[in-house]
Amino acid sequence: MTVSELTKTIEKLAPLADAEDFDNVGLLVGEPHTQVSGVLVTLDTLEAVVDEAIDKGCNLIVSFHPIIFGGLKKITGKNYVERTVLKAIRHNICIYATHTALDNSLEGVNAKICEVLGLGDTSILIPKKDHLAKLTTYVPKKDMAKVQQALFEAGGGNLGHYSECSFTVQGTGSFKPNEQAQPVLGTKGKRHLEEEVQLSLTFEKQLENKLIQALLKSHPYEVVAHEIVHLENRHPFKGLGMVGDLEHPMPVTEFLSLLKDRMRAKVVRHTVVPYKTVQKIAVLGGSGAFAIHAAKMAGADVLVTADIKYHEFLQAEDQLLIADIGHFETEQFTKNLLVDYLKKKIPNFAIHLSETKTNPIKYF
Known part of the structure; x- marks a missing residue:
């Protein structure tokens, strides 16, 4: 199977045309006609991930985040992006990224969060427009x-x-x-x-x-x-974020404990609690401050997301419980989603879940 053939399978789940305009998705390093010896699926492509691919005999890395985001004017190895790209090229390893194409998928990043939290009756939070x-x-x-x-x-x-x-x-x-x-x-x-x-x-x-x-x-x-x-x-089945319901209303403190446990969060930064129980939960993997208004309009009790700034927390205005669990934490199960999908679509093929820890944030 070639890189092109394999990635076309991924694009049935996350079409590249669905990615946001600012994004850089698809095949970033390597040639599409390369025969694939094995696939390593990761959240981020770092030097250590390339080393892991080499050790496991994989010449295709499928990454959620794109290692090349802005334009590269030089590749001299002066930073982690250039060093990673250089190492991949030296070892004939291709790198493919899904990022917001998978964010916008009905069965993508946010569907996985809903599954982990046990939410039902889910729908897109911010449906894609002009599509x-x-x-x-x-x-x-x-x-x-x-x-x-x-x-x-x-x-x-x-x-x-x-x-x-x-x-x-x-x-x-x-x-x-x-x-x-x-x-x-x-x-x-x-x-x-x-x-x-x-x-x-x-x-x-x-x-x-x-x-x-x-x-x-x-x-x-x-x-x-x-x-x-x-x-x-607006497209009812494509877009950013999702909203769904817990099976039963749950006390706020109980939900926060469940959220911390199931999402393996070290800490939950949240706004003041405006009510005693919650049931309708909005989720948006990654940086999600832009979804605060949409979560309110959807009637959500809680918005689970990441990277909320001080003044953005104030936008809750006692109408919404904003729970920031960390960028990595909201997206960590994405690589599991991709591995499960690929193994189902391409059985008996060497597909590996990366064991490299790529979260740059540590907690004391």
Whole structure:
């Protein structure tokens, strides 16, 4: 299996098009055609992780965080990023990162936190916007099924756990071919009426070119009438953070103890407790101050996240319990998620969970 083939499997879980614009995801070091000898899955790619990959015979590191985030103007080994990249190149080790592509996944980072905390009835906290579009085209009735199937196969009509979603309306189309036209139906110089079907379906915007190619290839007309509208709808199954419910309301102190225990947190920094019990819990792995307003709007009792600053805690305003358990702590189970996913999708392949401790923060 090549790096490209293996990472395409990961991208079914975390499509790179779903990553945030500021991010740097995908294959960061190495060549896509490299044959994979083994995979090491880690939260962070550091020099010690590259050493572990060498020891275990792995030439592909799948990392959550990207080791290369900003632009590299030189690779001289003067800092930990450059040293890590140099060592990986010297030993022909590829590095691939998922980061916010996995953050935005319905089965990604935040779904794992919900699973660890035992939350049910989960949904996306901040649905992704500017991600959906709608295609409308007009097809002769006898060709509708063929065109519809081609668009489905190109990825149109998929939304969450549903696929092959579309809407049709029957009507009459008219056109008059001129002398230069090569009409499939009708006669040059005469207006033609044809029983047609208006076919509409939504799709994710990154698939636009693929859908257009499928439409033009499958449609019988010489000139294919179609419209594409970019939607303002938020994607209900992709986005940052999640919100879910505990099975039963729980006293605040009991929940904080559960949170600390299950998330293996050394400490929980939290705001004043505005109520006695909690049940609706919002979670956002990594730095999550930007989710405070969304958690309030979702009616959450608690926001579990990390990297909250002093003045950001004040935004709780006695309407929300903010619980900061640490950046590493919120994301630590991500590598387990990826290992479980890959072993299920690619059984009998050498996939290893990194044993290197990468949390740079220590507690006294």
